[in-house]
Amino acid sequence: MNHEISTEIFKKAEKYIPGGVNSPVRAFKSVNRKAPIFACKGKGARVWDEDGNEYIDFICSWGPLILGHNPKVVMDGVREAIEYGSSFGLPTKMEVELAQLITKCCPSIEKVRLTTSGTEATMSAVRLARAYTNRNKIAKFEGCYHGHSDALLVKSGSGLLTDGYQDSNGITQGVLKDTITVPFGDIEKLKEVLETKEIACLIMEPVPANMGVIYPNIEFLKDVRELCTKTGTLLIFDEVISGFRLSLGGAQEYFGITPDMTTLGKIIGGGYPVGAFGGRAEIMDLVAPVGRVYHAGTLSGNPVSVRAGFETINYLYNNREEVYKSLEEKVNYIVSNARQLAEKHGAPVVINSIGSLFTIFFTDRKEVNNLEDALSSNTENFAIYFNTMLENGIICPPSQFEAHFLSMAHTKEDLDRALEVMDMAFKKIGDNVNAK
Ligand SMILES: Cc1ncc(COP(=O)(O)O)c(C=O)c1O
Known part of the structure; x- marks a missing residue:
């Protein structure tokens, strides 16, 4: 996937904006990337960057877009x-x-x-x-x-x-x-x-x-x-x-x-x-x-x-009954399947979810219930996950310590595609763990 244009814009951004971003959570530093992607369009559950790449979006503007982009x-x-x-x-x-x-x-x-x-x-x-x-x-x-x-x-x-x-x-x-x-x-x-x-x-x-x-x-x-x-x-x-x-x-x-x-x-x-x-x-x-x-x-x-x-x-x-039932079903679907994939590959994760939110913690702990548990996460494994998802057309929050957001616009096909790529990411992480 080509990110040349985003990288060029970021070089200019760094000159005029501290760190090149107007909110630090938009930086991709913690996931080992030199530049963030620069978004230019969103529709439904999709977002496009300045290079013309299309992504299934699990950031959803960090929460506001419960109905997806531009309903x-x-x-x-x-x-x-x-x-x-x-x-x-x-x-x-x-x-x-x-x-x-x-x-x-x-x-x-x-x-x-x-x-x-x-x-x-x-x-x-x-x-x-x-x-x-x-x-x-x-x-x-x-x-x-x-x-x-x-x-x-x-x-x-x-x-x-x-x-x-x-x-x-x-x-x-x-x-x-x-x-x-x-x-x-x-x-x-x-x-x-x-x-x-x-x-x-x-x-x-x-x-x-x-x-x-x-x-x-x-x-x-x-x-x-x-x-x-x-x-x-x-x-x-x-x-x-x-x-x-x-x-x-x-x-x-x-x-x-x-x-x-x-x-x-x-x-x-x-x-x-x-x-x-x-x-x-x-x-x-x-x-x-x-x-x-x-x-x-x-x-x-x-x-x-x-x-x-x-x-x-x-x-x-x-539409409250339909909306909250559907969002919860979507989260349960992706989370239960993701757990199975992680287990299949021996990738150590704890996946917490509620409503239409979830986080995959890359940790050996059995549960994540507080900050100390969260900090036990292996952020290098998170970076492998994030980059595998990104390079295969899925944008997740660029931080281990944030939530993935689902919207009404996400379809079963979107979730199945995300699971296919998670399978690839968890395999890489599992292989690394097994090689040690
Ligand atoms: C729980 C919570 N409170 C407050 C805020 C601050 O909101 P804003 O970014 O709109 O200033 C945030 C932002 O992410 C938040 O998650």
């Missing part, structure tokens, strides 16, 4: 919205429609404020939690990623983990000391932290997906909820990935656990920039202009993005 229902809405104007700096009716729809899908959200990204949503939710509880410190789990605001870039997953570190430089000691981290799944440690009654909120991905996918223990989630209630700590579910993906009401509906606040992103913008934070009205009414917790945004609730989000969620709402 008609979203494109029609966006075309109409663009005709009326790009942005007004005044409220629009569609923002209200989207807010109402979000509250219908996710009943723990009585009121919701739109932002432009998931990062803004989590940053604002944490500020609000501090104001509501009158406490300064916050808690998070190791390996969870909640965007790139200062307070949340501590023991973080996603791109930091891929590049081999977890705390960003440039954050003051004061901020760092106010963020307490706990290993995912460690209820005793969490108890110790929350029982100080100094913690404003625990922010968590109910299903961690930024150290690779971790399937949470339901009893652990219940214990977390109980502990937060007992200690007066607000529980924030960061459902930027899991929202509208595990079920219409996200992980909270899937597991039947009600958080105090929720943060959303990705799918609620249908591929356009939108985030949101919401929760009980008594909490949300502390946000300006009702209260004094400031949150604002020139492009918050942008009419084009909001229309894309509305059409996406409306589609999910009207």
